[in-house]
Amino acid sequence: NAGVTQTPKFQVLKTGQSMTLQCAQDMNHEYMSWYRQDPGMGLRLIHYSVGAGITDQGEVPNGYNVSRSTTEDFPLRLLSAAPSQTSVYFCASSYSSHLGGSYEQYFGPGTRLTVT
Amino acid sequence: KQEVTQIPAALSVPEGENLVLNCSFTDSAIYNLQWFRQDPGKGLTSLLLIQSSQREQTSGRLNASLDKSSGRSTLYIAASQPGDSATYLCAVKYGGSQGNLIFGKGTKLSVKP
Numbered sequence A: 001n002a003g004v005t006q007t008p009k010f011q012v013l014k015t016g017q018s019m020t021l022q023c024a025q026d027m028n029h030e031y032m033s034w035y036r037q038d039p040g041m042g043l044r045l046i047h048y049s050v051g052a053g054i055t056d057q058g059e060v061p062n063g064y065n066v067s068r069s070t071t072e073d074f075p076l077r078l079l080s081a082a083p084s085q086t087s088v089y090f091c092a093s094s095y096s097s098h099l100g101g102s103y104e105q106y107f108g109p110g111t112r113l114t115v116t
Numbered sequence B: 001k002q003e004v005t006q007i008p009a010a011l012s013v014p015e016g017e018n019l020v021l022n023c024s025f026t027d028s029a030i031y032n033l034q035w036f037r038q039d040p041g042k043g044l045t046s047l048l049l050i051q052s053s054q055r056e057q058t059s060g061r062l063n064a065s066l067d068k069s070s071g072r073s074t075l076y077i078a079a080s081q082p083g084d085s086a087t088y089l090c091a092v093k094y095g096g097s098q099g100n101l102i103f104g105k106g107t108k109l110s111v112k113p
Helices: none
Strands: A004-007 A009-011 A017-025 A031-038 A044-049 A056-057 A064-066 A075-077 A087-094 A111-115 B004-007 B011-014 B020-027 B034-040 B044-051 B056-059 B062-066 B074-076 B084-095 B101-103 B107-112
Touching: A004 B034, A017 A044, A017 A087, A017 B004, A017 B107, A044 B084, A075 B020, A075 B074, A087 B044, B004 B084, B011 B020, B020 B034, B020 B084, B020 B101, B034 B062, B044 B056, B044 B062, B074 B084
Parallel strands: A009 A111, B011 B107
Antiparallel strands: A004 A017, A017 A075, A031 A044, A031 A087, A044 A056, A064 A075, A087 A111, B004 B020, B020 B074, B034 B044, B034 B084, B056 B062, B062 B074, B084 B101, B084 B107
8 A cells, every 4th residue: 555645745836826736545545634734833734525525624724725526536726826835735544434444544745835 | 722732842862761742632522642753854654543432552662641531641652762753743633533633733852872
């Protein structure tokens, strides 16, 4: 199993550009989520999904869009990048139903995004 | 508001010492609690998961305990090694199996040879 994969590893954007951060998992996990990590702020939840076709907002959703068309993929879209979105972005997944196994959450390696 | 606090923010110990990292949470109605390790510039690696009905979990030199009534968890590391140097994060899940994790800001551990 590859676990949770994220692409790209690094990205530099100019203010106003848009892009999509990719996240995929091969563990058949229902739950997937996106976090951003900033110095002094810790990890903050952006958006999450409890299954294909279902998404919801986390603590800091503004400026980001998500969709979940398959169980495996959960892309994060930056609509119009701003310097405040400079951060490290992590994708995570876990089981979420009582039919699943452990509810341990697994994280991807992260995407380092700089917006100039 | 549900909050998770980790004290201290940083800790430096000599190699071989046993140590305890602390995590406290404001709402005792947790679903589970997870400890992670993060190396500089890397992602999060899960260390231990404790369900709300459990009191402790062990993996090798690591032991995590949970006391819901007092809103506390501890991560005990035995016989520390320089390779244990990393940031340790505590995260609490509320709202059942479909709930989200709330993270503490971490304890940065440095183990000196």
